Amino acid sequence: MIRELTVDLGDRSYPIYIGQGLLQDIAVYLTKHGISKASPLLVVTDSHVAKHHLAAVQQRLEQDGFRTAVHTVASGEKSKSLRVLEDVVTTCLQAGLDRKSTIIALGGGVVGDLAGFVAASYMRGIRFVQIPTTILAHDSSVGGKVAVNHPLAKNIIGAFHQPELVLYDTTTLGTLPDRDVRSGLSEMIKHGLIWDAEFTAWCEDNADRLVGLDPEALQYGLYKGCSVKAAVVSQDERENDLRAILNLGHTIGHALEAVAGYNELLHGEAISIGMVGAAMLSVRLGNPESVYTTTERIFRKFGLPTRIPAHFDTDAIMRAMMHDKKFNEGKMVYIVPTEIGKVEINKNVSADLVRDIVDRLKQEA
Amino acid sequence: MIRELTVDLGDRSYPIYIGQGLLQDIAVYLTKHGISKASPLLVVTDSHVAKHHLAAVQQRLEQDGFRTAVHTVASGEKSKSLRVLEDVVTTCLQAGLDRKSTIIALGGGVVGDLAGFVAASYMRGIRFVQIPTTILAHDSSVGGKVAVNHPLAKNIIGAFHQPELVLYDTTTLGTLPDRDVRSGLSEMIKHGLIWDAEFTAWCEDNADRLVGLDPEALQYGLYKGCSVKAAVVSQDERENDLRAILNLGHTIGHALEAVAGYNELLHGEAISIGMVGAAMLSVRLGNPESVYTTTERIFRKFGLPTRIPAHFDTDAIMRAMMHDKKFNEGKMVYIVPTEIGKVEINKNVSADLVRDIVDRLKQEA
Numbered sequence: 001m002i003r004e005l006t007v008d009l010g011d012r013s014y015p016i017y018i019g020q021g022l023l024q025d026i027a028v029y030l031t032k033h034g035i036s037k038a039s040p041l042l043v044v045t046d047s048h049v050a051k052h053h054l055a056a057v058q059q060r061l062e063q064d065g066f067r068t069a070v071h072t073v074a075s076g077e078k079s080k081s082l083r084v085l086e087d088v089v090t091t092c093l094q095a096g097l098d099r100k101s102t103i104i105a106l107g108g109g110v111v112g113d114l115a116g117f118v119a120a121s122y123m124r125g126i127r128f129v130q131i132p133t134t135i136l137a138h139d140s141s142v143g144g145k146v147a148v149n150h151p152l153a154k155n156i157i158g159a160f161h162q163p164e165l166v167l168y169d170t171t172t173l174g175t176l177p178d179r180d181v182r183s184g185l186s187e188m189i190k191h192g193l194i195w196d197a198e199f200t201a202w203c204e205d206n207a208d209r210l211v212g213l214d215p216e217a218l219q220y221g222l223y224k225g226c227s228v229k230a231a232v233v234s235q236d237e238r239e240n241d242l243r244a245i246l247n248l249g250h251t252i253g254h255a256l257e258a259v260a261g262y263n264e265l266l267h268g269e270a271i272s273i274g275m276v277g278a279a280m281l282s283v284r285l286g287n288p289e290s291v292y293t294t295t296e297r298i299f300r301k302f303g304l305p306t307r308i309p310a311h312f313d314t315d316a317i318m319r320a321m322m323h324d325k326k327f328n329e330g331k332m333v334y335i336v337p338t339e340i341g342k343v344e345i346n347k348n349v350s351a352d353l354v355r356d357i358v359d360r361l362k363q364e365a
Numbered sequence: 366m367i368r369e370l371t372v373d374l375g376d377r378s379y380p381i382y383i384g385q386g387l388l389q390d391i392a393v394y395l396t397k398h399g400i401s402k403a404s405p406l407l408v409v410t411d412s413h414v415a416k417h418h419l420a421a422v423q424q425r426l427e428q429d430g431f432r433t434a435v436h437t438v439a440s441g442e443k444s445k446s447l448r449v450l451e452d453v454v455t456t457c458l459q460a461g462l463d464r465k466s467t468i469i470a471l472g473g474g475v476v477g478d479l480a481g482f483v484a485a486s487y488m489r490g491i492r493f494v495q496i497p498t499t500i501l502a503h504d505s506s507v508g509g510k511v512a513v514n515h516p517l518a519k520n521i522i523g524a525f526h527q528p529e530l531v532l533y534d535t536t537t538l539g540t541l542p543d544r545d546v547r548s549g550l551s552e553m554i555k556h557g558l559i560w561d562a563e564f565t566a567w568c569e570d571n572a573d574r575l576v577g578l579d580p581e582a583l584q585y586g587l588y589k590g591c592s593v594k595a596a597v598v599s600q601d602e603r604e605n606d607l608r609a610i611l612n613l614g615h616t617i618g619h620a621l622e623a624v625a626g627y628n629e630l631l632h633g634e635a636i637s638i639g640m641v642g643a644a645m646l647s648v649r650l651g652n653p654e655s656v657y658t659t660t661e662r663i664f665r666k667f668g669l670p671t672r673i674p675a676h677f678d679t680d681a682i683m684r685a686m687m688h689d690k691k692f693n694e695g696k697m698v699y700i701v702p703t704e705i706g707k708v709e710i711n712k713n714v715s716a717d718l719v720r721d722i723v724d725r726l727k728q729e730a
Binding site: 069082084086087089090094096120121122124126145147150151152153156157158159160238239278324 | 390448450451454455458461485486487488489490510512515516517518520523524525544570604687
């Protein structure tokens with residue numbers, strides 16, 4: 001069974017296909033969505049994904065008449081740099097990519113963000129296709145936010161550049177390490193927490209099936225997660241207001257990743273802690289205690305961290321937050337859950353309160 | 366007297382102001398166009414322009430309550446690199462630029478392209494203002510094309526990002542070296558050649574006044590040049606078709622710049638040769654000989670080069686052209702003048718014919 005949904009953005013609308021074995025028909029999907037065989041394609045992937053999926057994808061593309069170049073980057077966040085971007089552009093030029101060419105991002109969030117920003121900026125913008133191979137990427141592959149990191153800040157150099165389509169072949173998820181599975185599910189739970197109490201409850205009830213990669217549960221969860229993302233992005237493509245709710249848990253989460261040098265904590269782990277922090281903060285602002293207890297219970301059920309490791313320095317975390325981009329004219333903007341399935345954008349959260357929360361997240365067991 | 370025109374792009378429309386001494390009122394213009402004092406500004410400039418104009422601009426901004434950081438790059442094309450872009454972003458982060466901040470490009474085309482691409486990509490896009498300080502920049506500051514270079518190709522990494530306004534203070538042009546004056550006028554003549562025979566004749570008749578920086582002639586010429594650019598861009602912002610006519614002379618021109626290492630020839634000099642080449646090619650395609658003789662006569666009158674220096678290697682020029690982006694699915698697209706004031710986009714020019722023209726441009730005195 002193949003699930004399909006649409007990200008509704010006027011003339012930049014695009015479909016997301018979710019199903020087992022979709023990549024066997026990759027050429028059909030590309031052709032259906034107007035990807036030309038006359039201009040060369042570039043597949044961007046990472047060394048880990050390349051090992052498992054590149055040969056099959058490349059073979060299917062070439063046997064169906066797509067001229068295909070490949071650029072493989074090292075796995076991990078360090079590939080989201082301007083230096084690697086320049087290398088990918090070198091490959092684009094050497095392979096003769098022109099304005100009608102397409103870049104295919106085959107991989108997780110790092111590959112999608114990097115390849116997407118190459119597509120956004122090469123010749124001032126060419127087409128691209130997202131083929132997420134992680135659970136985490138159900139979030140990053142939808143919505144057109146693409147970027148690379150700067151040594152001082154994550155995702156600070158980028159663009160809004162929507163893909164032509166997203167092809168989610170759930171069979172690729174079978175090779176994910178357990179820790180990456182849980183990390184990815186953290187974004188799925190986030191989509192429930194910000195938008196849909198029923199889906200949140202479903203996630204909690206199906207934690208074991210999801211962690212165990214049960215195909216049916218996974219496909220439904222990804223479909224629901226992508227649906228929330230698509231609904232939010234359709235209403236606010238460029239993050240003028242509503243889209244900010246997708247950043248639940250990310251203020252603390254990004255700061256933790258920055259302090260850890262993008263290494264110690266996976267993204268989903270960092271925002272798991274961040275979402276528990278946001279729920280703590282919510283209670284401090286007068287919302288019911290259950291927002292916090294429920295949030296924490298869910299993340300624990302998925303085996304995700306809910307506390308900041310004690311060796312993280314609070315000052316360093318706060319400094320990293322000041323460099324992040326969820327600030328507007330000096331005031332701190334915070335996404336606060338008001339109940340399960342609902343959040344508000346609070347533009348007046350004091351840095352002192354956030355610091356208290358960070359301290360509490362470090363101290364409590 | 367202040368001349369004003371509008372680049373008409375729906376909700377991205379913006380004004381161009383041209384006049385003597387405009388920068389004295391920079392704060393008034395910024396405020397009028399919604400630039401906020403609550404968020405810090407960044408002025409990006411180069412070492413040459415900084416010497417002449419930075420102190421005055423910065424002083425006026427600060428005395429009117431704008432918090433202003435400055436990033437000065439080395440003069441010249443080499444600053445249009447990803448490495449320099451990363452440095453500018455460092456300054457943005459250190460100065461605390463947020464999503465409501467504005468970047469001011471104070472300088473010529475290099476500064477405008479670099480600062481504009483920083484503005485396009487910092488936090489996925491913030492506002493920017495163009496303050497061109499060269500004649501050449503009357504072209505590059507209008508239309509929203511921003512980019513940096515890759516070691517293998519010019520302007521290959523960039524975006525379409527429109528400024529909030531363009532402030533053209535013609536007093537800043539007084540410090541330009543004579544060679545830069547002539548080079549800049551080459552783009553002005555181009556705007557006549559592609560769109561307006563009457564303006565072309567006016568340019569020829571007023572060559573001496575223009576080269577001598579006569580204020581009235583300069584202001585009129587810039588106004589007319591910007592008007593052509595604005596008219597073309599308004600009809601085709603993202604270069605789907607019409608906008609390509611602005612590339613008259615640029616196919617050969619860019620290749621010459623690439624082969625010369627962006628050093629030996631100024632941009633206006635390179636496209637002067639390129640426009641003469643396009644006129645030669647036009648005659649070869651059956652258009653009247655006068656297209657060529659008139660074109661060449663005008664550029665000679667402005668003291669601009671009309672031949673390729675003999676030591677340039679034809680093979681290298683042709684290779685550089687293959688890396689440039691005026692190619693579509695393997696065919697060579699060429700902007701061909703059909704009479705003075707009119708061009709066509711010819712999508713079927715053979716590489717052999719272009720090679721002939723390059724050879725002829727090298728051999729004839």
